[in-house]
Amino acid sequence: AQSVAQPEDQVNVAEGNPLTVKCTYSVSGNPYLFWYVQYPNRGLQFLLKYITGDNLVKGSYGFEAEFNKSQTSFHLKKPSALVSDSALYFCAVRDGYAGNNRKLIWGLGTSLAVNP
Amino acid sequence: DTAVSQTPKYLVTQMGNDKSIKCEQNLGHDTMYWYKQDSKKFLKIMFSYNNKELIINETVPNRFSPKSPDKAHLNLHINSLELGDSAVYFCASSPRTVQMNTGELFFGEGSRLTVL
Numbered sequence: 343a344q345s346v347a348q349p350e351d352q353v354n355v356a357e358g359n360p361l362t363v364k365c366t367y368s369v370s371g372n373p374y375l376f377w378y379v380q381y382p383n384r385g386l387q388f389l390l391k392y393i394t395g396d397n398l399v400k401g402s403y404g405f406e407a408e409f410n411k412s413q414t415s416f417h418l419k420k421p422s423a424l425v426s427d428s429a430l431y432f433c434a435v436r437d438g439y440a441g442n443n444r445k446l447i448w449g450l451g452t453s454l455a456v457n458p
Numbered sequence: 459d460t461a462v463s464q465t466p467k468y469l470v471t472q473m474g475n476d477k478s479i480k481c482e483q484n485l486g487h488d489t490m491y492w493y494k495q496d497s498k499k500f501l502k503i504m505f506s507y508n509n510k511e512l513i514i515n516e517t518v519p520n521r522f523s524p525k526s527p528d529k530a531h532l533n534l535h536i537n538s539l540e541l542g543d544s545a546v547y548f549c550a551s552s553p554r555t556v557q558m559n560t561g562e563l564f565f566g567e568g569s570r571l572t573v574l
Contacts, residue, residue, distance in 0.1 A: 376562070378563075380499075383568075384567060384568075385462070385548055385550075385565030385566050385567045385568055386501075386548070386550075386563070386565045387565070388562045388563065388564070391562065430499060432501065445503055445506070445514055446503070446563070448501045448502075450498075450499070450500060451499050451500075451501075
């Protein structure tokens with residue numbers, strides 16, 4: 343069965359420090375991997391994706407993520423956290439198979455709190 | 459210019475009532491979705507339409523009926539509302555079906571439904 347795990351419900355980090363939000367996945371075939379961010383009382387916003395190519399992908403707001411096939415992970419990172427990065431982060435994956443009914447599988451979300 | 463707009467933003471109603479939520483996207487996308495986010499922030503897909511055709515229909519009570527009059531609009535009608543229907547409902551769109559595109563979804567700001 344396809345699944346996404348975000349092992350941490352909450353991550354706390356001091357402003358200016360590097361941050362990591364973890365994601366591991368299980369999917370058939372080649373994965374398509376995504377990170378989305380949800381600010382309070384807002385809709386989700388796309389941050390970045392990995393489809394193919396370089397394992398390190400860069401996205402919006404200075405975020406990046408590294409695809410690690412052997413560890414089936416796609417951790418989200420940022421070198422220096424900002425208080426404004428405080429939000430809920432979702433990892434999502436879909437398989438690489440064709441078919442109109444393919445859909446994203448979502449993690450449960452990780453709440454990131456950046457302390458001033 | 460709002461890309462994906464939902465109305466109403468807030469909806470408070472009594473059990474047993476019928477209500478509708480409307481969604482419109484001006485991005486020219488082919489595919490639209492309804493997601494439900496519960497109080498624990500868990501995100502669950504409900505329906506997906508591609509060019510007015512239903513392509514994903516998750517295990518959702520048949521009290522929920524989506525309607526897509528054209529590819530820019532996807533409405534959600536809920537009959538006989540129950541307490542457990544209280545949630546935030548998100549509309550989203552993407553350029554193609556999930557299997558055809560990169561999985562980048564554009565979300566509306568959500569419609570918070572409270573059933574008393």
